[in-house]
Structures are given as C-alpha cells and as structure tokens.
Amino acid sequence: MVVIYEPLCKEFSHEKINSGFIYSFSKAFPKEKIYFYAHKSHIKSIKNILNNDNLSIDNLIYKKLPISRNLTLLSYFINVYNLLKLRSKLKCNEEIKLFLTSYNTLILYIIKSCKCFSEIKFYIVLHGSFEEINSGELFIKSNQVLEYQIPEKTAFKRLKNINPTKLTKFSVDFVGKILLKVSIFRYLFLKKFNTKKILEWRSNKNIVFIAISKHIIINAKKILDHHKLNIKYHFYPNHFYNNNSIANNKYIKFGIFGYGDPLVLYNISKKLELTNIKNQFEIRVIGMDNSISNFFPFITTPSNGLPLSRTQMEHLVSDIDVLLILYSNQKYRLSCSATIIEALSYCKPVIYFKNDCISNFNNNVSPIGFEANSVDEFVNYMVTCINNFNLMKEKFHVFSENIMKLRNTYSIENNYKNLIDLWRE
Numbered sequence: 001m002v003v004i005y006e007p008l009c010k011e012f013s014h015e016k017i018n019s020g021f022i023y024s025f026s027k028a029f030p031k032e033k034i035y036f037y038a039h040k041s042h043i044k045s046i047k048n049i050l051n052n053d054n055l056s057i058d059n060l061i062y063k064k065l066p067i068s069r070n071l072t073l074l075s076y077f078i079n080v081y082n083l084l085k086l087r088s089k090l091k092c093n094e095e096i097k098l099f100l101t102s103y104n105t106l107i108l109y110i111i112k113s114c115k116c117f118s119e120i121k122f123y124i125v126l127h128g129s130f131e132e133i134n135s136g137e138l139f140i141k142s143n144q145v146l147e148y149q150i151p152e153k154t155a156f157k158r159l160k161n162i163n164p165t166k167l168t169k170f171s172v173d174f175v176g177k178i179l180l181k182v183s184i185f186r187y188l189f190l191k192k193f194n195t196k197k198i199l200e201w202r203s204n205k206n207i208v209f210i211a212i213s214k215h216i217i218i219n220a221k222k223i224l225d226h227h228k229l230n231i232k233y234h235f236y237p238n239h240f241y242n243n244n245s246i247a248n249n250k251y252i253k254f255g256i257f258g259y260g261d262p263l264v265l266y267n268i269s270k271k272l273e274l275t276n277i278k279n280q281f282e283i284r285v286i287g288m289d290n291s292i293s294n295f296f297p298f299i300t301t302p303s304n305g306l307p308l309s310r311t312q313m314e315h316l317v318s319d320i321d322v323l324l325i326l327y328s329n330q331k332y333r334l335s336c337s338a339t340i341i342e343a344l345s346y347c348k349p350v351i352y353f354k355n356d357c358i359s360n361f362n363n364n365v366s367p368i369g370f371e372a373n374s375v376d377e378f379v380n381y382m383v384t385c386i387n388n389f390n391l392m393k394e395k396f397h398v399f400s401e402n403i404m405k406l407r408n409t410y411s412i413e414n415n416y417k418n419l420i421d422l423w424r425e
C-alpha cells in the first residue's frame with residue numbers, strides 16, 4: 001500500500017505534477033493499492049487530467065479530506081486531524097510511510113513536534129515555498145531592465161472589465177487575507193519559525209525532502225546542509241503529451257503558457273512595437289491574464305480572463321511555434337517552473353532569460369531554444385524569428401528533435417525506478 005497526501009492544493013493547482021507522481025507510483029508498485037488523499041476539488045482535477053492524458057490506473061483509490069492552507073489555530077487542528085487519520089490508515093501497512101506532494105511551515109511543525117508522528121517516514125516534495133530559505137545568499141543582479149510601466153486603466157475601463165464572479169471571489173479572498181494577517185497565532189508562529197528554521201529544526205532521517213530538479217540541490221548547498229536535511233533528487237514527473245506535430249504556420253506564433261509576467265511582456269511588446277516590424281506575428285497568452293492585451297494588436301488572449309481547461313490549453317498551444325518564458329535569473333533558484341516542463345511536453349522550442357532552472361534543460365550540444373541575457377537580446381531573438389520565419393523553421397525542427405531526446409531522458413517510464421530506490425531506503 002502506498003499513501004499519497006496533498007495537504008494544500010485545491011482545484012487544478014499542481015494537477016500535472018501530482019498526477020505525475022501518482023502515475024509514477026503506479027508504475028513503481030503495480031501490485032500495491034495507491035491511496036490519494038486530497039481536497040475533493042483537487043481529486044476532481046486529478047481525475048480530469050488522468051482522463052485527458054488517457055491514463056487508467058486500476059490500483060488508485062481516492063479519499064477526500066478537508067484542507068486548510070492558512071497559519072491559523074483552526075488550520076493546526078485540521079492538519080493534525082488529517083495526519084492522525086493517515087497514521088491510522090498506515091498502521092495497517094508493514095511500512096509506515098507517507099508521501100506528501102506539498103507542505104507549509106505549519107505542517108512541518110506538526111510533523112516534527114508531535115511524537116505520535118515520529119514512527120512515520122515522510123517523503124515531502126519541495127516546491128515554491130523552499131525559495132524562502134534564500135535570505136540573500138543567492139543574490140544576483142537581475143538580467144531584466146524594465147524601462148516601461150503598464151499604463152493605469154481609467155476608472156471607467158476598470159468598472160467595465162469587472163467580472164461579478166471574480167469580484168465576489170476577490171472580496172472574500174481579500175477579507176480572508178486581512179483576517180489572516182491579524183491572526184495572533186500566525187504572528188507568534190512566524191516570530192519563532194521561518195521556512196529555513198523549521199526545515200533545520202529537529203531534522204531527522206525519517207523526513208526525506210524531494211528536489212524535483214538538480215539545480216535546486218546545487219543552490220540549496222550554498223545555504224544549508226542538504227545532507228543533514230536529507231534532500232534527495234527525483235525529476236519532476238510528467239506524462240508528456242503524445243501529439244507533437246510541428247505547427248505549419250504562414251507567420252510565426254509565439255505562446256506564453258500559464259501566468260507569465262505581464263510587466264515583462266509589456267516591455268518586450270513595447271520594444272517590438274518600436275522596431276516597426278512589417279511581418280505578421282502573434283503572441284498568444286494561454287492563461288487567464290489579459291491585463292495588457294488591449295495595448296498591442298499582436299497579443300491575443302483567448303481566455304478573456306477566465307480559467308482554461310487542460311483540453312483548451314492543449315488546443316491553443318498546438319499551433320504555437322515557440323514558447324516564451326519570461327522569468328528573470330532571480331526566479332526559480334530553489335524550485336522548478338512548470339513552464340519549461342510544458343514546453344517539453346508539447347515539444348515547443350523556447351526563448352527565455354538565462355535562469356538556473358530553465359538553463360538546466362538547454363545546452364550548446366543539444367539546444368532547445370535561445371537563451372537571452374537581457375530584454376534587448378530577448379527581443380532581438382524574437383525579431384530574428386519574425387523576419388526570417390521560413391529560414392528558422394529548420395532550426396526549430398532541430399530544437400524539437402533535441403526536446404524529444406530530453407523527454408526520453410526525463411520520462412516517467414525511464415525514471416520510476418529511482419522512485420522505488422527512494423521509497424526503499
């Protein structure tokens with residue numbers, strides 16, 4: 001029996017990587033029952049993504065649990081309740097092991113402070129919150145000089161663009177955040193524990209942390225003792241998309257998958273506009289953000305500010321020639337961006353800013369795209385692609401072939417045995 005627990009995510013947050021871990025465990029332990037405990041909305045998303053990827057896992061059993069991500073006293077009791085329930089389930093097993101697909105400081109505190117959980121061996125995936133251990137040790141000057149600011153919208157335009165559903169959700173979230181900020185429990189907890197302190201506090205061999213990219217361990221070594229913390233490596237598990245036909249466009253189409261960065265995109269677009277490019281091109285935002293689409297005719301946002309299903313996103317990325325990754329070198333020093341994984345999954349070449357995470361996948365021997373060290377260089381790569389689109393198609397084909405090699409290296413089928421080794425340590 002394998003028990004996997006998602007203690008934080010709701011709906012489609014982390015749906016791709018969590019479904020990847022579930023599928024990896026099903027490959028690693030085909031004869032074992034796999035229990036996945038999560039919020040009901042996240043379970044629904046996992047079912048949808050597995051169905052979308054045509055993955056049938058016969059030994060998978062879903063179990064619903066309440067989820068609370070906040071640093072409040074109520075959250076403390078909810079998380080203790082969940083862990084006690086899981087502990088009771090695990091006692092039926094020969095090996096008392098629990099795989100957590102995410103964590104926060106409160107969950108780590110509960111695991112380390114409550115003796116009733118000391119018999120459980122925890123495997124915990126490191127995500128974005130691990131970035132919080134960096135208090136200046138990894139300082140680097142940004143490779144993005146942003147000359148332009150997004151113009152403020154008039155009051156009339158703001159009112160016109162208000163979505164009643166989004167406004168209601170925003171109001172509820174805003175009030176919730178205010179109440180959370182004034183929480184005495186949160187204040188006292190954060191006063192004693194920050195992320196680095198709680199990670200290093202009472203470290204023991206029964207807690208294994210999983211880094212999903214090698215650059216995370218390389219950078220973590222500069223800040224803490226990764227051996228003492230028991231950080232192990234297992235690559236970001238992802239079931240890659242099967243239909244990877246190369247787009248056949250008359251003009252180049254760039255894509256931004258997910259959130260991106262509106263301010264960086266505005267600066268890039270402003271420079272492209274000033275270049276007076278005569279050839280047609282498109283920058284398609286495949287995500288919810290449509291904050292700058294009205295400023296430039298070449299930016300399209302099919303979502304109109306609404307959430308997109310995975311099927312819709314796959315359709316919108318299908319005819320994209322190149323994906324743009326807008327994160328600076330200061331981002332993703334201690335975590336892995338899902339954007340580069342999506343580029344591999346849909347076999348799309350990339351233009352990106354030099355970055356520990358993204359650069360980890362690109363090299364001179366088998367390049368998968370263009371690496372820029374500044375906004376101007378980024379724009380120059382785009383202009384070259386726009387003005388020489390037909391000539392660049394051959395280069396894009398080489399990039400795509402190199403991506404397919406990477407996909408083979410990083411596929412779940414070629415990596416699940418590493419998960420077996422981690423689980424049996």
